[in-house]
Amino acid sequence: MWKTAKKNTLPELLRLTDPGVREQLEALPGSKVLIGLGTDGQPVCVDLDAESPHVLVCSASGGGTSTTLRTLAAQLLHHGAHALVLDLKRVSQQWARGLPTVTYCRDIADIHDALVGLRAELKRRRCHVVGCVGV
Incomplete structure (x- = not known):
């Protein structure tokens, strides 16, 4: 017979009004975003400067991606x-x-124009960093 360890469960919802959450958010540097709290109550963060400038949020419809992205964007x-x-x-x-x-x-049309503009900005930044000539 197999023994299984008891799973730690995360809270289903984290609110700014929960004890200590606002204080933890205010203590974070501008490059870090709070993803949530671990089972031990410690903040789970991503440092967009020190770790990675990218965050992937993926789930099925109704899985909370819009809420998660709104929360990350609000912090930034x-x-x-x-x-x-x-x-x-x-x-x-x-x-x-x-x-x-x-x-x-x-x-x-607006999304297309925004993405074309984003491409131009990314190209400008890349050339600024690596010194593109005649591009």
């Missing part, structure tokens, strides 16, 4: 970041509409 916007929000569904990220440091696109 609080520290002066700019966000590009592409909301093809037109309802998933309405919180972003009208915010001063957010470019919010929901139409195919």
Whole structure:
């Protein structure tokens, strides 16, 4: 007979009003975003400067991706970041509409133009770093 260890369960929902959460958020440097709390109550963070500048959020419909992305974006916007929000569904990220440091696109043409602009900006930054000539 197999013995199984008791699984640690994570809380289903983490709120800013939960004890200690706001304090933990305020203590983080601007490059870190709080993903959640571990089973031991310690913050689980990603440092976008020291670890990786990328975060992948993936789940089935209704799995919380929109809420997770909104939470991550809110933390970064609080520290002066700019966000590009592409909301093809037109309802998933309405919180972003009208915010001063957010470019919010929901139409195919606007999303296309934003991605073309993003490509140009990434190319400009890459050339600035590696010194492109005649590109």
